[in-house]
Amino acid sequence: MSILILADHNGHSLKISTRQAVTAAKLLGDETHLLLVGANLDELIEEARQLSGVSKVLVADAPHLIHAVAEDIAPLITCTAASYRTIFGGHSSFTRDVLPRVAAMTDVSMISDVIEILDYRTFKRPIYAGNLVSTVQSDDPIQVLTIRGSRYKPSELNPANTADVERIEVPAQGLQLATWQSETKQSSDRPELANARIVISGGRSLGSQEKFQATLGPLAEKLNAAIGASRAAVDAGYAPNDAQVGQTGTQVAPDLYIAFGISGSIQHTAGIKDSKVIVAVNLDPDAPIFQIADYGLVADLFDVIPQLTNAV
Amino acid sequence: MKILVPIKRVVDYNIQVHPTADGKAVDISGLKMSPNPFDENAIEEAIRLKEAGTASEVVMVSFGTESNHDVLRHGLAMGADRAILVKTDKTLGSLGIAKLLKALIEKEAPNLVLMGKQSVDDDAGQAPQMLAGLLGWAQGTFVSQLTIENQTAHVVREVDGGTESLSLKLPAVISADLRLNAPRFVKLPNLMMAKKKPIESIEAETLLPLKDLKVKTIAVEYPASRGPAKILNSVDELINALKNEAGVL
Numbered sequence: 274m275s276i277l278i279l280a281d282h283n284g285h286s287l288k289i290s291t292r293q294a295v296t297a298a299k300l301l302g303d304e305t306h307l308l309l310v311g312a313n314l315d316e317l318i319e320e321a322r323q324l325s326g327v328s329k330v331l332v333a334d335a336p337h338l339i340h341a342v343a344e345d346i347a348p349l350i351t352c353t354a355a356s357y358r359t360i361f362g363g364h365s366s367f368t369r370d371v372l373p374r375v376a377a378m379t380d381v382s383m384i385s386d387v388i389e390i391l392d393y394r395t396f397k398r399p400i401y402a403g404n405l406v407s408t409v410q411s412d413d414p415i416q417v418l419t420i421r422g423s424r425y426k427p428s429e430l431n432p433a434n435t436a437d438v439e440r441i442e443v444p445a446q447g448l449q450l451a452t453w454q455s456e457t458k459q460s461s462d463r464p465e466l467a468n469a470r471i472v473i474s475g476g477r478s479l480g481s482q483e484k485f486q487a488t489l490g491p492l493a494e495k496l497n498a499a500i501g502a503s504r505a506a507v508d509a510g511y512a513p514n515d516a517q518v519g520q521t522g523t524q525v526a527p528d529l530y531i532a533f534g535i536s537g538s539i540q541h542t543a544g545i546k547d548s549k550v551i552v553a554v555n556l557d558p559d560a561p562i563f564q565i566a567d568y569g570l571v572a573d574l575f576d577v578i579p580q581l582t583n584a585v
Numbered sequence: 586m587k588i589l590v591p592i593k594r595v596v597d598y599n600i601q602v603h604p605t606a607d608g609k610a611v612d613i614s615g616l617k618m619s620p621n622p623f624d625e626n627a628i629e630e631a632i633r634l635k636e637a638g639t640a641s642e643v644v645m646v647s648f649g650t651e652s653n654h655d656v657l658r659h660g661l662a663m664g665a666d667r668a669i670l671v672k673t674d675k676t677l678g679s680l681g682i683a684k685l686l687k688a689l690i691e692k693e694a695p696n697l698v699l700m701g702k703q704s705v706d707d708d709a710g711q712a713p714q715m716l717a718g719l720l721g722w723a724q725g726t727f728v729s730q731l732t733i734e735n736q737t738a739h740v741v742r743e744v745d746g747g748t749e750s751l752s753l754k755l756p757a758v759i760s761a762d763l764r765l766n767a768p769r770f771v772k773l774p775n776l777m778m779a780k781k782k783p784i785e786s787i788e789a790e791t792l793l794p795l796k797d798l799k800v801k802t803i804a805v806e807y808p809a810s811r812g813p814a815k816i817l818n819s820v821d822e823l824i825n826a827l828k829n830e831a832g833v834l
Contacts, residue, residue, distance in 0.1 A: 279621060324593045343714065343724055343753065366744040369710055370726045377715035382680050382800045385634075385709050399808070400708055401602050405611060408804040450723035450757075454739070454750040484726070491632065514729075514764055521763050523745075529833040539601075546808065550831045553814055568826055569814030580820040585834065 274358040274393070276302040277331075278570050279350065280309050281367045282317055284339075289468045290363025293422030295326045300390045301359045301416075304328050310346050322436040330436050335443045339454030342420035347374040347446075349404075349441065354379045354415055358393065361418035365467070368419050376417040377447075383417040384409060388424065388547070402520040403543035416503050423526030423547045466516065469499035470546075472527045477505040478534035478556075478574065485511040488575065489533070492582045501525065503535045519544035533574040537562025586733070586755075587642045588631040589695035591686060592667065593621040594649060594656045595706045604805040611706075611805055613763025623665075624770040626761040630731060631699050632664040633693050633766065640697075642666050644756035646689060648682060650674055654784060661779035662771040666774040668782070669693075678798050679707075688792040690720065695756065697738065713760035723753035728811050729764040754773040759789035 281288040281321045290308075294367040298305040306329040307321050312333045316342060322328045333349050350371075354360060360375060361366030364386055376383035388406070389397035395410045396418070466472065473493055479485040485506065494502045502512035506521055519524055526547035533554045535541060542565050553566035554577050563569045570577055596602055597619040605612040620628075634640040645660045645668040647653040657668040671685060692699070701709035717724035722740075725731075729748070730741035738753040743762050753759070789795060817823050827834040 316681075336765075343726075344717075347718060354725065359715050366727060366742075370714065370724075373711035373714035374718035376711070377683055377718035380680075382678055382798075383709070383711050383715075384800060385711060395803075401596070401706060402598075402708065403808060405602060405604060406808050407611075407802050407808055408720065409800050410803050411800045413799045443794060449754070450721075451725070451753045454752055456744075456747060456749045458747040467745050475616070515743070529831075540598075546811070549831045551811070551814075552827070558750065558816075563812065563814045563816070565812040566814035567812065567831065568823060569816045570820070570823055571816060577820055581824070584820060584824050 274302040275304040275306060275356065275362070276359045277350070277353070277357040278305060279360070279362040279368055279371060280307050280321065281363060281365045282309065282311065284311060285316055286318065287320055287367060288363065289427050290307040290365045290422045291434045292324065293425040294361065294363040294420055294426035295324055295420070296425040297390065297420050299326055301393050306331055308350065310341050311348060318438055322438060323430045323432055323434050324436070325431040326372065326428050327432050327434070327436045330438045332438060333443050334440065337447050338443065342447070342451040342453060343374050344376045344450040345447040346371050347378055347557050350357065350375045350554045351378045353441070357415060359418065360414070361420055364421045365421040372417055372419060374532065377430065379415060379417070379446065381413040381415050381417055382411060384411060385419050387418050387420045389562055390420070391434065403539060403546050404539065411450045421526070443464050463493060464499050466501055466518070466525060469525070469527050471493045471496045471498035471529045472501050472518070472525050473498045473531045473533065474501035474535060475506055475512070475533045476535035477509050479506060479511055482511045486579050490546070492578055495585055503541055504538070516539035530560055533568070533578065534541055536560045536564055537565065586634075586640045586697065587679070587693070587695045588623060588634065588640050588697045588699055589629050589646065589690065589693060590631050590643060590645045590660065591658055591682070591698070591700045591712075592624040592628065592645050592647045593701070594653045595621045595704055596619050598622055598797045600716050604807070608804055608806060610802060618652070618655070620659050621701050621704045623705070623761055623763065626763060626765045627699040627701050628660045628663050629766045629768040630667060633731065635664070639783050644669065644693060644695065646671060646686070648673060648677060648685060650791065658776065658779050659771060661782045662775040663769060666782070668784045670784055670786045671792065672786055673787050673795065675795055676798060677795070678800060679709050679711035679715055680797065681705060681798070682712050683719055685717045685789060685792055686712075686716050686809060693792070697733075697755060698758045700758070700760055702762055713758050717758040720756075723757040725751060725753050725759040727755060727762045728759050728764045731765065755796075761816060804808055
């Protein structure tokens with residue numbers, strides 16, 4: 274049975290969550306199609322057709338789709354939905370925006386944030402901010418999902434894999450229900466928080482915005498890590514909103530997560546639980562973060578961070 | 586302009602939940618229930634639009650049994666004008682909620698639906714987009730800033746790696762992020778006054794025949810536990826562990 278993946282990309286390359294989705298698709302069916310929506314997609318088409326595991330690349334390429342919105346993307350998917358058993362994407366703000374609309378227009382339920390695939394219609398997903406895990410089974414004819422990618426290795430480019438390319442019909446103009454105006458990106462000589470291999474985060478004990486940057490910055494530079502922050506540090510103004518790690522901020526799943534001076538509220542730990550290795554550095558030996566970390570140092574972060582920065 | 590704000594009654598977000606003894610559901614018996622936090626942001630924003638003269642009426646709706654009166658009263662005390670309880674004891678799922686909301690919207694004819702981006706129990710994050718899809722309306726999801734001008738809503742959305750600004754043709758469905766605002770505290774006199782505001786009851790089945798859920802929960806369990814941490818004594822030990830034991834450096 275065929276699987277359709279809605280690709281998330283930045284106009285030039287596929288997001289890692291999409292490449293992870295391609296790997297996950299192998300557990301769901303035997304033929305994987307990837308849908309690209311945007312404008313001037315030639316570069317992306319070349320990348321997509323070499324992705325190991327993709328057998329067909331569907332392309333909706335039109336000038337008015339350059340900043341395509343959910344209102345215009347959803348109908349492109351629903352008109353071919355019936356030929357697929359599963360329609361899904363990685364768990365990203367893009368897929369979480371578009372796919373529920375697709376599901377409703379197809380009159381099927383949706384299962385968000387799958388963390389484990391048991392079979393093509395049975396999945397595990399976190400509920401209550403990751404404090405519980407529920408196993409759900411769907412009787413719908415089409416499964417619409419987002420899959421949290423951190424458990425799946427990103428599919429690799431294989432020049433020998435040359436998937437077919439099929440251009441799908443696109444209306445001459447958008448519905449104009451919603452119109453893209455502008456965007457702001459977090460300054461990014463650093464990896465994106467959601468996709469970084471290493472994330473280092475600071476709490477309120479960093480003391481000020483200046484100290485937050487001056488202390489964590491050099492270590493992040495050395496490790497090529499993204500910098501995150503606890504809700505308390507964000508609320509205190511030490512770090513920008515989009516640096517907040519946790520259930521109500523960004524959920525991360527890096528290979529290595531280091532929490533400096535973060536006590537470990539439920540909402541914070543829910544957002545880091547899928548990390549491969551968690552390190553906690555905290556002066557308080559009773560901080561809850563030590564209960565979910567793999568390694569702990571009961572020490573002053575202002576001593577530890579310079580030592581670490583010099584040593585790595 | 587009329588704004589409809591759906592509100593869900595959920596286990597208070599500070600409370601640790603557990604599976605039932607048979608491991609097939611979440612045991613919520615006897616737990617403190619509260620309005621879903623993101624829905625409070627939606628109510629707050631709707632009330633601010635009314636206070637600014639942009640909106641003329643704020644109507645709340647909740648789906649469930651009479652115990653939902655408490656969250657509706659909470660919203661009325663915050664400043665909503667009236668409330669509707671759509672009565673059902675069935676579990677509806679996001680699609681079921683979206684369909685019932687659509688049926689209600691055909692009666693109430695709001696210009697804007699403001700709702701939380703997700704509920705903190707199921708964490709699905711689907712109902713707003715599903716509703717917009719069923720209605721064929723514009724959708725603004727994960728919104729942290731909202732301004733209304735003529736027949737257009739300008740929103741700033743929280744997206745991976747930054748923010749995005751969209752303009753939406755009204756009517757539209759907008760889903761609130763926590764950063765949209767800080768919901769006001771409810772004062773006791775307001776709570777008393779809210780008791781005089783009307784709560785209308787509608788049987789869900791009179792809006793729409795309800796169908797059985799297509800997605801069934803077959804098990805609920807604790808996540809695989811990790812930790813507690815191996816406590817190390819020095820930075821050197823930590824680097825050694827990360828390099829040679831965990832292989833992540």
